Amino acid sequence: MTTPPDKPKRRSALGSDPFLKVVREDETVGNAIENERETEEIISPSEPPPRQEKSFENDPEFKATKKTLEDLGKELDEFHRDPKNYNRKKLEGLVKDFIFELKTLLVDSGYFARIREAMTGDRTSWTGVLKGLRRFIQSDEVDDYGLDRQFEMAIKPFFDFLYYKYFRIEVSGIQNIPYEGRTLLVANHSGVIPMDAAMMKVAIFNEHPARRDLRFLVDDFVFHFPFMGTIMNRIGGVRACQENAERLLNHDEIVSVFPEGIKGISKLFKDRYQLERFGRGGVIRLAMKTKSPITPVAVIGAEEIYPLIFKSHILARPLGLPFIPFTPLFPFLGPLGVIPLPTKWKIHFGEPIQFNQYSSKDLNDDILINRETEALRQRIQAMIKLGIEERQSVFGM
Numbered sequence: 001m002t003t004p005p006d007k008p009k010r011r012s013a014l015g016s017d018p019f020l021k022v023v024r025e026d027e028t029v030g031n032a033i034e035n036e037r038e039t040e041e042i043i044s045p046s047e048p049p050p051r052q053e054k055s056f057e058n059d060p061e062f063k064a065t066k067k068t069l070e071d072l073g074k075e076l077d078e079f080h081r082d083p084k085n086y087n088r089k090k091l092e093g094l095v096k097d098f099i100f101e102l103k104t105l106l107v108d109s110g111y112f113a114r115i116r117e118a119m120t121g122d123r124t125s126w127t128g129v130l131k132g133l134r135r136f137i138q139s140d141e142v143d144d145y146g147l148d149r150q151f152e153m154a155i156k157p158f159f160d161f162l163y164y165k166y167f168r169i170e171v172s173g174i175q176n177i178p179y180e181g182r183t184l185l186v187a188n189h190s191g192v193i194p195m196d197a198a199m200m201k202v203a204i205f206n207e208h209p210a211r212r213d214l215r216f217l218v219d220d221f222v223f224h225f226p227f228m229g230t231i232m233n234r235i236g237g238v239r240a241c242q243e244n245a246e247r248l249l250n251h252d253e254i255v256s257v258f259p260e261g262i263k264g265i266s267k268l269f270k271d272r273y274q275l276e277r278f279g280r281g282g283v284i285r286l287a288m289k290t291k292s293p294i295t296p297v298a299v300i301g302a303e304e305i306y307p308l309i310f311k312s313h314i315l316a317r318p319l320g321l322p323f324i325p326f327t328p329l330f331p332f333l334g335p336l337g338v339i340p341l342p343t344k345w346k347i348h349f350g351e352p353i354q355f356n357q358y359s360s361k362d363l364n365d366d367i368l369i370n371r372e373t374e375a376l377r378q379r380i381q382a383m384i385k386l387g388i389e390e391r392q393s394v395f396g397m
Contacts, residue, residue: 072341076394079269079307079328091328095336145215145244146233155235156202162195163202166342167301168396171203173349176295179210182249183352184287185256187297188275188380189264192306192325195340196299197256201236203347204254215248216256217241224320242282249290256297259283259377262322266311272303273384278377281369284355288363293352296376298383301345304394306330344396346387350379 075091142148163169177183187196197216204214217240223229238244240257248255258264259278267276287294310326330337353376362368 072395076304076307076341092333095329095333095339095341142234145238146230147215147236148234151234152236155231159198159202159235160206163199163206166340167199167345169199169203169301169345169347171207171347171349173351174203174207176349176351177204177208177212177254178352179212180252182252182290182292183254184245184249184283184290184292184294185214185254185297185349186283186294186376186380187256187258187299188273188384189258189260190267190272190299191302191340192265192308192327193338193340194258194265194302195305196258196302197237198235199302199345200256200297200299200347212254214254214256217245217258219262221262221320221322242286245286246290249286249292255292257283257286259373266323266325267303267308268311269303269307269309273300273388275377275381275384278373281366281373284369284372284376285363287353287355288358289360291356293354293356294376295352296350296380296383298348298350298380298387299345300347300384300387300391301343301394304343305340307341343394344391346391348383348387350383353379 072091072094075094079091141150177185185200187200189196197214197218201214201216204212213236215236215238218229218232218237219240222232222237223239238248245255245257259282260276261279263276267274283294286292306325306327308325308327311323312326313323315324316322327337329339
């Protein structure tokens with residue numbers, strides 16, 4: 001492990017589901033994953049310990065909510081067994097119960113109060129709220145890609161709430177991210193409304209001893225939503241393209257990419273955790289060209305936050321969206337259907353794969369590129385398989 005500096009520098013950023021089917025991975029890949037878990041490094045006492053926050057699960061007041069989560073898990077299993085004939089009324093009722101029970105915990109946590117303080121102005125009307133939101137995302141100082149440190153810190157309590165309290169995320173392999181230098185994180189993509197990038201960003205900043213920043217690439221369709229594109233820019237998101245990724249890596253940033261793209265977040269619930277094709281090898285070419293190591297990442301838990309039972313491309317076209325999702329709760333519950341199910345997440349950062357041994361001529365070797373791309377996909381699939389086997393239930397109870 002690289003020895004940490006005395007004062008880690010904050011770099012100026014540029015910008016066991018028994019029915020689960022998985023792609024068969026090579027035995028050597030599976031063995032490598034097992035060995036990686038067994039030999040995982042322990043952070044030495046000289047390094048600052050990761051910051052931990054108390055989870056709701058340990059609070060006495062959480063008992064009723066815990067029971068609701070257990071019931072949600074059972075209903076989700078029932079839904080999976082027969083999604084076409086499933087009566088969603090019970091699931092809808094459980095979600096409403098969960099939201100009601102969570103209100104007191106949210107107020108007591110103080111997270112939302114801290115966000116309200118940042119949004120100055122009249123909050124008694126929709127006009128006042130919109131004006132406050134506009135002021136909230138306006139910035140006097142941003143980097144080349146729109147990152148605003150002040151806004152990022154102001155909205156961080158909300159993401160911390162999702163990370164620690166709502167999804168109760170567990171992280172492993174954080175030591176595989178270096179203290180400095182460029183790194184390309186490649187992860188599975190899921191969730192309809194993808195929250196994986198934001199939660200990975202929180203994990204690296206909160207759990208890594210060097211408190212490093214993550215820059216994540218954002219699909220174009222996100223910028224069709226009011227405020228959403230701007231908010232993504234303000235917290236470190238960058239419009240996805242090869243040029244932006246190269247520039248960030250050449251400035252020694254940590255960059256996350258999701259090669260599955262739209263196909264990843266639009267997988268039907270029956271196909272969850274089965275990786276889609278990793279494009280045409282753009283990730284491997286990017287790593288070769290910039291001499292960046294690839295850190296494979298497996299995100300477990302995000303596939304179930306919006307169980308996708310149907311998607312419409314026809315309805316989505318006039319809105320400029322890739323698809324309109326239909327879940328057991330959306331659009332039937334209206335705005336409440338947008339609230340993600342409170343699944344328990346696990347994020348595992350695998351051992352880095354080096355690409356500095358390749359030359360520029362290898363960029364045109366399609367056979368090599370395809371082979372490395374498929375090897376990377378199978379490695380992440382193996383990590384996902386192991387993570388699924390290790391978890392006790394979708395909601396972690």
